[in-house]
Amino acid sequence: xxxxxxxxxxAQQEPLQPNTLEEIQGYNNFYEFGYDxxxxxxxxxxxxxxxxxxxxxxxxxxxxxxxxxDLLSGIETEERIYRLRCVEGWSMVIPWNGVELxxxxxxxxxxxxxxxxxxxxxVQPEVMPGVQAGVLDFPYVEGLRLDEAMHPLAILAxxxxxxxxxxxxxxxxxxxxxxxxxxxxxxxxxxxxxxxEQPPATWNLTNATEYGFYSNVNPxxxxxxxxxxxxxxxxxGLFSSRQPTLMFNGYEEVASxxxxxxxxxxx
Amino acid sequence: xxxxxxxxxxVNTALRRVPAWLLYGAGAIYMAWLFWQALSGVSVEPxxxxxxxxxxxxxxxxxxxxxVTPLRxxxxxxxxxxxxxxxxxxxxxxxxxxxxxxxxxxxxLDAVWxxxxxxxxxxxxxAAFLMLIPLAATSNxxxxxxxxxxxxxxxxxxxxxxxxLGAVHYVWLARGFALEPLLYLCAIVLLLATRLPFRRVATA
Numbered sequence: 187x188x189x190x191x192x193x194x195x196x197a198q199q200e201p202l203q204p205n206t207l208e209e210i211q212g213y214n215n216f217y218e219f220g221y222d223x224x225x226x227x228x229x230x231x232x233x234x235x236x237x238x239x240x241x242x243x244x245x246x247x248x249x250x251x252x253x254x255x256d257l258l259s260g261i262e263t264e265e266r267i268y269r270l271r272c273v274e275g276w277s278m279v280i281p282w283n284g285v286e287l288x289x290x291x292x293x294x295x296x297x298x299x300x301x302x303x304x305x306x307x308x309v310q311p312e313v314m315p316g317v318q319a320g321v322l323d324f325p326y327v328e329g330l331r332l333d334e335a336m337h338p339l340a341i342l343a344x345x346x347x348x349x350x351x352x353x354x355x356x357x358x359x360x361x362x363x364x365x366x367x368x369x370x371x372x373x374x375x376x377x378x379x380x381x382x383e384q385p386p387a388t389w390n391l392t393n394a395t396e397y398g399f400y401s402n403v404n405p406x407x408x409x410x411x412x413x414x415x416x417x418x419x420x421x422x423g424l425f426s427s428r429q430p431t432l433m434f435n436g437y438e439e440v441a442s443x444x445x446x447x448x449x450x451x452x453x
Numbered sequence: 454x455x456x457x458x459x460x461x462x463x464v465n466t467a468l469r470r471v472p473a474w475l476l477y478g479a480g481a482i483y484m485a486w487l488f489w490q491a492l493s494g495v496s497v498e499p500x501x502x503x504x505x506x507x508x509x510x511x512x513x514x515x516x517x518x519x520x521v522t523p524l525r526x527x528x529x530x531x532x533x534x535x536x537x538x539x540x541x542x543x544x545x546x547x548x549x550x551x552x553x554x555x556x557x558x559x560x561x562l563d564a565v566w567x568x569x570x571x572x573x574x575x576x577x578x579x580a581a582f583l584m585l586i587p588l589a590a591t592s593n594x595x596x597x598x599x600x601x602x603x604x605x606x607x608x609x610x611x612x613x614x615x616x617x618l619g620a621v622h623y624v625w626l627a628r629g630f631a632l633e634p635l636l637y638l639c640a641i642v643l644l645l646a647t648r649l650p651f652r653r654v655a656t657a
Binding site: 205208209212217223274276321322408413418421 | 491492496497498499500501503557558559560564567568571572573574625626627628629630631632
C-alpha cells in the first residue's frame with residue numbers, strides 16, 4: 187500500500203526515476219543462461235515457468251509443494267520502487283510488484299527453532315547454456331538470517347511495471363532484498379527452507395574472500411578487486427557520471443539488524 | 454622453415470598486392486565504428502561495452518601479431534610486412550581502452566591512481582600498457598637503424614610478457630568461470646610455446 191511506497195522514498199533525496207523496461211530486461215546477471223549481460227535476454231525465454239511449484243520445507247508448520255498461486259493467495263501485491271545495486275558497481279531503479287516475504291513466511295508458519303531462510307533457484311539444464319557450461323555450481327542457492335527475511339523491505343517479486351516478470355528477471359517469483367548486493371536477490375525460486383544453521387550461498391561458496399554471506403551494500407568495504415565507493419546508474423549513456431554508493435544502498439532503516447556487528451568482518 | 458605449400462604460395466602472392474597501410478585505415482575505421490555504436494545505444498551500459506570492445510580488439514590484434522612468425526615457420530605463409538601495423542594497432546587499441554577506462558569509467562584522477570596501486574588486475578594491465586609505449590615509439594625504420602637490429606629485437610621481446618600480462622588481466626577480471634578470457638590466454642601461451650627452442654631431429 188501507500189506506506190510501503192513511502193518507505194523507500196524516504197531513504198534518498200530525490201524521487202527515484204525507474205529505469206526503462208528495456209534496460210531492466212536487457213542487462214542482467216543470470217548465470218544459468220551465461221555470463222554475458224545480454225545472455226539472459228537471449229536464452230531465458232526457453233525456461234518453463236508454468237506450472238510452477240515452490241517446495242517449502244524445514245522448520246515450518248505447513249510444509250509442502252505449493253502451486254505459486256496457492257503460496258501467494260490472500261496476500262496483497264504491492265508496488266515497491268527500489269534501487270538495485272550490483273556488486274559489480276552498476277545500479278538500476280526497478281518498480282517491483284510483489285509481496286512481503288514476512289507475509290509468506292507467516293503463512294507457512296515459521297517454527298521457533300528456525301534461524302535462517304534458505305532459497306534455491308530452478309535448474310533446467312536443457313535450456314540453460316550456463317548450467318551446461320558449468321559457469322557456477324548449480325543449483326544457485328542463497329540465504330538470509332530470519333530477522334533479515336522478516337524485515338518489511340524484503341519482498342518476493344512476481345512482476346515489475348505491473349507486468350509479470352520476464353524470465354531473465356527471475357520469473358515467476360524471486361527475492362528482492364534492496365539493501366544487499368543484487369546477487370543475494372535469488373531468481374526463479376523453487377524451494378524455501380527454514381533452517382537452524384547458516385545456509386550455503388552460491389557466490390560465497392565460489393569465492394568466500396570476495397562475497398560474504400551478508401553482502402550488504404557498503405561503500406566503505408571494497409570488493410578485493412574493485413572499489414565499492416561509487417556506482418554507475420544504468421541508462422545514463424556514454425558520458426554518464428558515477429554517483430556515490432549509499433550505506434545499505436540508502437535503506438538505513440535496516441541498520442539496527444546489524445547493531446554490534448563488525449561490517450568489515452561480516453561483509 | 455617449411456617449404457611453402459601451393460596454398461601458402463597462393464596466399465603469399467595474393468597478399469603481395471595488399472599494402473600494409475590498409476590495416477591502419479581499417480583499424481581507425483573499426484575504432485571509430487565501435488565508438489559510434491557505443492554512442493548510439495548498442496548497450497544500456499555503453500561505457501563498459503566500449504571498454505571491453507577496445508580491450509578485446511587489442512587482444513585479438515596481439516594474437517594476430519604473435520601468429521605471424523609461427524605461420525611463416527610452420528606453414529610458409531608470409532605476413533611479415535603487416536606485423537608492424539598489427540603491433541601498432543595493438544598499442545592504439547590499448548590506448549583507447551585505457552582512455553575509456555580512465556576518462557569515462559573511473560572518471561577521477563584519484564580513483565584512477567587508487568585502482569592502479571590497489572587492484573592487481575589493473576596494475577598488470579597498466580604495466581603492459583607502459584611496456585607497449587617504447588615498442589610503439591620504436592616501431593619505425595629510423596629507430597630500427599639507430600638502435601641496430603640486435604638491440605631492437607631484444608627490446609621488442611617485451612611483446613611476450615605484454616601478451617601474457619594482457620591475457621591474465623582479462624582472466625582476472627571475470628566473476629566465476631568465463632570461457633572467453635581463458636581462450637585468449639590459451640592462444641597466447643600456445644603461440645609463445647611455438648617459439649621455444651625445440652631440438653630439431655634430422656629427418657633426411
